Amino acid sequence: MSVKYIPVQWNPNKWYYDAALLAGVVLFLWVFIYLTPGALGHDRPINPQIHNARAFGACAFLMLTVILCIGPLARLDRRFLPLLYNRRHFGVLTCAVALTHAFYVLNWYFAFSATDKYAAVLEANTSYGQLAGFPFESLGIFALLCLLILAATSHDFWLKFLTPPVWKSLHYLIYPAYAAIVGHVALGALQDQQNLTFAWIVCVGAGLVAGLHVAAALKEQLAGDYEGGGGDWIDICATSAMTEGYAKIAQLPDGDRVAVYLNEGRLSALSNACAHQNGPLGEGKIINCLVTCPWHGFQYNVTNGRAPAPFTEKVPTYRVRVENGTVMVHRQANPPGTYVEPVPLPSAEGAV
């Protein structure tokens, strides 16, 4: 939200978030790498390079599984929204862990050969026509590339430069990446290990991701925002449905969503898409006369859609009117930052 870009905008909650994140990752890796070799009781130990590759690989899989659960969980229960707040740091760390896994694999299984190791990982196994023995490394490479693109474009600059919809579309790559990773594990580690513990963990984790996504999408579909229709002025809701400090969201005929707020007894309408990451502004609330996004707390003046100085973000505004006890919005959005005079909500007695 700062006027000038800086590498990372820290605040106490981000410190807590990252501390918990690091604690979890370090604990997983420490236990796996230093504690379990003693517990295994093999005649001779697994090569440290392979042991480490497995530790980082399993860690990356679980991290990505948790990351992918956060989105649908937050849509099903708003209390999970704080986990979404700093999810980009989680993603960048996951990418680093996955990259470490790849380096261990590359510098062990594909090293010590006359063939260049990067070429070797692409061509040593070409049995693409079969499931068992499929070159599952290629699925891992694809997923790693996706994670690299996501991590590399995580700075807020990219959101503004690419625009939130393009950035979001690009970050949809996480879904093919996760599907590829499940395939990578299913055709790699799960084929190899006779012990089924990891297979169970993978099935439960991936099943959770699949189930939560379908549940959240269905919930959104069923509870879908009211779709207004008609002429230029679109019905939103009855005036009695408005709550002070909160918004009503409706979908306009062109698919855009509008959020109509009641602030100090007067109505104003903004685009529902936050200028930062297109978060659902209408699901936020008004704090000190400023609409506050539930995702990252970006704020906008409810009358003109402008972030308070020194910030410069702007969202489109809409014209509002009240007719026969119904709140209506003009379907044509005003350019971002356009002031619209708030419309007083007729008193309850007057509306009846």
Next chain:
Amino acid sequence: MKKAPFFVGYLPVPRDLRVFLWIICALLVVGAGAAGYAVGSTQDNPGDGAFRFDYGRQTVTGVIELTPLPLLHVTEGNDRIPAGRTLMMTAGGKAGVPDRAAPLEGQLATVSGVLLERGDLDMLQLRGGQGGLRAAEGDAPAVTPEPLGRWKLTGEICDGKCLAGAMRPGRGLAHKACANLCLTGGIPPVFVSTQPVEGAEYLMVTGPDGTAMPDAAYDRVGQFITVEAEITRHGDLLVMAIDPATMEVSD
């Protein structure tokens, strides 16, 4: 829904949410440790194969035979590798020694290097250059393979070096690409039989009629398969010439 505490990242966390978030954090961190232990402590046993640096450098002399990959029939051994043993050989890394051994076919050669050992399976990793493999003086006795007939075996094709202990684990499908890389580098393929064949659990793999392992077999490396093969005894090592047409993934 609107009564739910509203979290703003840069403001203090609402009191109602604090306990919930602490519980989530604790669950995730403890869960991470537990998952690390669960996954790490249930890895399969990689076997007892290893580089035997503790034996010191081994130097023996014998007759080179090409199957087409080279074998050494030891005629002048030492305590570890007595005369009469048949050794598979490899260079350092993922490379075999076919080019170095080919000119010495049927002749005596002295080889020197470090032994890799896994149960009955052993392989000598030769030093580079003349120090690892050189012609030796003397008359080479003739080497006569003994045919043992056609067999149907169940097991897994691996690269002999990783299997013997260059990697632990050095077999299985997660290791398949590495095994392919070793095999194309000239390292002898080895078949792990489910049960011993004429006393041998590990057999060296070739193609039919003195050819190298056929390309079709690369698709099956690391899988559990059934295959028919002509087996011959070369010294104390069994060599199986697989018939790729009979190769089937085992149930």
Next chain:
Amino acid sequence: MTGGEFIVRLAQIWLTAGAVTGALFLTIGMDRIDEDARGAYVFRPLLVPAVLLIWPLVLWRWFVLETGRDNWAARHRPPRKQHLVVAIVLAGLILISLTAGLMVRQSWPGDVAPEQLTRAVGEGQ
């Protein structure tokens, strides 16, 4: 050149083009199209990996912003409609991957014994 070497070469060319784009964009382009970037230099190295990877997208956006073709309304149209499709496809792919992986999974057939089909020529019957 083998297939693997060819792909590695392509990747090198892609990254080189990204490096050239990055050198131009991070020194000249950024200041022209984003006022928040003017005078801000510490964060720029963080952007290098992304330019290396997605430089065609960078060039396209640079062109759009430089030529004033940016459409403000498009900035506020998140791709939300795809949620359900994405969720179903993702769930389907996960299910297929895991089922396929578990179906072809093998256990060591340790109970299958070697079988001699024919005896060697000349061997006693």
